[in-house]
Amino acid sequence: MEESPLVARLRSHDPAVLLRAVGALHRLAEQVEAAAVARARAEGWTWEQIGDALGVSRQSAHTKHGK
Amino acid sequence: MFERFTAGARAAVTVHAPTEARRRGDRRVGTEHLLLGVLHDVEAAQTLGVDIETARSALAALDEAALAAIGIDARGVERATITESSTRLPFTSGAKATLSNALTVARRTGARRIAVVHLLAGLLDSDRTDPATSVLAEVGVDRVAVRARVVP
Numbered sequence: 084m085e086e087s088p089l090v091a092r093l094r095s096h097d098p099a100v101l102l103r104a105v106g107a108l109h110r111l112a113e114q115v116e117a118a119a120v121a122r123a124r125a126e127g128w129t130w131e132q133i134g135d136a137l138g139v140s141r142q143s144a145h146t147k148h149g150k
Numbered sequence: 151m152f153e154r155f156t157a158g159a160r161a162a163v164t165v166h167a168p169t170e171a172r173r174r175g176d177r178r179v180g181t182e183h184l185l186l187g188v189l190h191d192v193e194a195a196q197t198l199g200v201d202i203e204t205a206r207s208a209l210a211a212l213d214e215a216a217l218a219a220i221g222i223d224a225r226g227v228e229r230a231t232i233t234e235s236s237t238r239l240p241f242t243s244g245a246k247a248t249l250s251n252a253l254t255v256a257r258r259t260g261a262r263r264i265a266v267v268h269l270l271a272g273l274l275d276s277d278r279t280d281p282a283t284s285v286l287a288e289v290g291v292d293r294v295a296v297r298a299r300v301v302p
Contacts, residue, residue: 099279104220106176107213113175114229121230150233 120148156265162187180242181282191266208288248272
């Protein structure tokens with residue numbers, strides 16, 4: 084696939100890229116967490132088990148992901 | 151704060167933009183989310199010549215490129231759209247500046263209310279470092295040319 088000029092420019096290490104990368108890491112973590120929790124719930128994990136795995140309390144996990 | 155906004159502008163700023171931020175997992179509403187919020191408006195999307203899906207993809211592409219720059223290949227990773235809570239998200243300073251620009255543009259043109267077109271003008275006037283500017287460049291919008299076509 085042909086890269087757009089901006090994407091090509093982003094290959095360099097300017098601060099804008101690095102700062103975006105940090106933000107993207109946060110977003111990636113949140114999105115992967117949401118997917119992982121949904122999968123765990125579908126497979127019968129309890130909120131306590133999920134909380135332990137994420138390093139947060141059962142209640143935090145449930146408040147954040149339980150609906 | 152938003153009483154002087156038209157219904158469309160208010161929806162873009164207070165409903166669509168925060169929703170776009172949340173679904174990406176962002177904790178503050180930035181200019182990129184305001185841009186997506188504005189693109190919910192069909193007329194604004196036509197003015198820019200960009201639809202919302204294209205803009206969302208551009209934002210994701212920018213993220214992937216930034217991650218690649220630090221050696222992370224996030225392609226193909228299973229992700230879910232965040233649907234959590236409706237807690238109010240604060241605006242970034244860039245987003246506040248955009249809203250302030252929109253107000254200035256509306257005043258200058260003698261408009262009684264701040265409409266989507268004023269938000270659009272504010273976004274097109276964004277700072278170089280604003281995420282909205284990166285998205286507009288990524289989707290190939292000529293900011294100067296489009297800005298000349300919307301309100302003075």
